[in-house]
Amino acid sequence: METISSPMGTIHRFTAQIGGRELQFETGKLAEQAGGAVTVRDGDTVVFATATMSKKARPGIDFFPLSVDFEEKMYAAGRIPGSFFRREGRPSEQAILTSRVIDRTLRPLFPEDMRNDVQIILSAFSHDQEHQVDMLGIIAASAALIISDVPWNGPVAGVRIGMLNGELVINPTVSQMEKSALDLRLSGTETAINMVECGAAEVDEETMLKALTLAHESIQPVIAVIKEMGAQIGKAKSSYSPAATKANVSATVEARTGDRIRQIIAEQTERGGRNEALDALKEELVGYLQGQNDGLTDPEEQIEIGDAYEAFSEIVAKEVRRRIVEEGVRPDGRGLTEIRPLAAEVGVIPRVHGSGLFKRGQTQVLTIATLGTPGDAQEIDTLSPEKDKRYMHHYNFPPYSTGEVSPLRGPKRREIGHGALAETALRYMIPPESEFPYTIRLVSEVLSSNGSTSMASVCGSTLALMDAGVPIPRPVGGIAMGLIQENGKTAILTDIQGLEDHIGDMDFKVAGTAKGITALQMDIKITGVSSDLMKDALAQAREARLKILDVITGALPEPRQGLNANAPRILSLKVNVAKIGAIIGPGGKTVRAIQERTGAKIDIQEDGTIYVSSVDAGAEAALEEIRGLTEEAEIGKIYTGKVTRIEPYGAFVEFLPGKEGMVHISQLADYRVETVESEVSLGDEIMVMVTNIDDGGKVRLSRQAVLEGWTAEEARSRDSRGSGGGNRGGDRGGNRGGGDRGGYNRGGGDRGGDRGGNRGGGDRGGYRG
Secondary structure (H helix, E strand, O other), X not given: OXXXXXXXXXXXXXXXXXXXXXXXXXXXXXXXXXXXXXXXXXXXXXXXXXXXXXXXXXXXXXXXXXXXXXXXXXXXXXXXXXXXXXXXXXXXXXXXXXXXXXXXXXXXXXXXXXXXXXXXXXEEEXXXXXXXXXXXXXXXXXXXXXXXXOOOOOOOEEEEEEXXXXXXXXXXXXXXXXXXXXXXXXXXXXXXXXXXEEEEEEEOHHXXXXXXXXHXXXXXXXXXXXXXXXXXXXXXXXXXXXXXXXXXXXXXXXXXXXXXXXXXXXXXXXXXXXHHHHHHHHHHHHHHHHHHHHOOOOOOOOOOHHHHHHHHHHHHHHHHXXXXXXXXXXXXXXXXXXXXXXXXXXXXXXXXXXXXXXEEOOXXXXXXXXXXXXXXXXXXXXXXXXXXXXXXXXXXXXXXXXXXXXXXXXXXXXXXXXXXXXXXXXXXXXXXXXXXXOEEEEEEEEEEOOOOHHHHHHHHHXXXXXXXXXXXXXXXXXXXXXXXXXXXXXXXXXXXXXXXXXXXXXXXEEEEOOOOEEEEEEEEOOOOEOHHHHHHXXXXXXHHHHHHHHHHHHHOOOOOOOXXXXXXXEEEEEOOHHHHHHHHOHHHHHHHHHHHHHOXXXXXXXXXXXXXXXXXXXXXXXXXXXXXXXXXXXXXXEEEEXXXXXXXXXXXXXXXXXXXXXXXXXXXXXXXXXOHHHOOOOOOEEEEEEEEEOOOOOEEEEOHHHHHOOOHHHHHHHHHHOOOOOOHHHHHHHHXXXXXXXXXXXXXXXXXXXXXXXXXXXXXXOOOO
């Protein structure tokens, strides 16, 4: 530790090593009134975290009120927010996901019976666009809590593991992650793992376990330094009033309902029937307690209805957990590894580009796929170096999915998190833009929920993508695993339902293909889980995933060969970057005109790639116009052009949009032509061959070459000999009109155009024959 006295206060500095890089901790300089305040620096990325607790417990609640907010400050990357007000507003999706990752890490380590508000606020003060902020945020929050007066059973630390060329890398940079086959984020304590968030390119279970083990080992030096901070400069922990159910409440509820609760759980395996029976019993209990309370004058002897509900729920949870670990029987009668009935369909909605319906037990999700153009990609205005996103997944959880009623207020943090997990599960399967230049949006509508809707969204998304004809290499399926640890016994559950998620110790979601894992997410309510338990859970999850994949491929074995008739067709063209201006035109006039004429949508990339899309033939028409604007004249190629100007020595023809060339009178036909006007008129369309392009870009055309079937070389040689008319007129027209002093080879310039054009093709112009 280094201690520095300054006008700003007494500053304490610590350092820790992780993955060969140094992390710098500093406290004592900023936010002296916060419970704890720490900055952590990695490279030039600096995250500031504060931890503060209210003095009194919040009354009337039965949960621990923790809030974690990560604030993206655009000044950290030297940018001004792009919003109308030019200031940060509601948190971005990425900020919400970062907040959730930190929350899920910290929450299990707080005392369960604490009801004081605890607020963790994190801000990125600086972002060097290489060292990422999310895992640094976990470390900063852990350090702020450990030195604060907030009761907490930490410390923890977080790390990211990547995989480059088959090698695991600790805390890879942003640029390294662009090529990584693994994005594993893990946090843990000194003894166990307590949070996992992962995306992967079909990584096998053995490699994933190695990555999990490496991650947990790599955070130990950081945890040791945070513990040292707590020991040397930490504040004394504040006392709090624990929320406890009165002893007489638990005893009374047990006596009145315990046996009947256990009977209902044993007999009612169907969710609806079980809930109805428990609700009826609960109402009976409330009536009894109200009668008892009416006869008691001492408030201390009265039983609060809320406390009775809590005691009732505890009895239910305890019995469900006991039956699982001791009898191997779950609430719906399934065994520990048994999956609920599965069903899958595709093409269930007309007009949309793709749709998939997946059902597992009472959980049912409908996913819709929409294909758009590159211009439909989501613009991103966050601290991330990423500027846009062409693959999106949105998850909606309406209240009717659980038979409830509540206002619709837009997506909550949970919905954003579930959508992001399902998006991650398929991200590595989405074909690159160079192969499939579509923007892809998936929307998963949860129609019915009884556990693991996020993994059902993964399955629905796979079905919708294949139905839309998106060429994903392999289908992806997902499963949610659970954990019960009771009385020294452990049970890992496959395909957990709502009740098991609620009373269980772990929610472990695994998605992937038959080849490997594409996404992981672990949340726990206990202090942590061991690597051996993770190994068993991954193996059990793989067996379930393969069964789900069989159902998916049974509905649709592979992506459809063609796109849906309602999806746009995208054509592409690569042009010289210097030609982009010609396509756009002054103020966008040219490109808008093409879009209006053809009904196509045009997206122009900075590298010169042009994407043209429409649901009809408009894309082909627009692409032809763009080709005309950008195409370079090619010697020997035949074009159909329009006569735009007539001179005595020849005709000027626009053979590409905005590009003209001259057909000398001697090359207008396969016979002698007396006058240009006798052969062609303004506006006539004729076929011509490009026979020469001089250094100044002037183009020489020949109609005779097309009629005679000549090559460009033959046309040039005959032109130079004046053989077009087979006489002296042709000779002079060819040699002098197209020669040293003629109208076109030097025409349009200082001498050819002036003398051949201004003097009317007379004395020294292009055609004197």
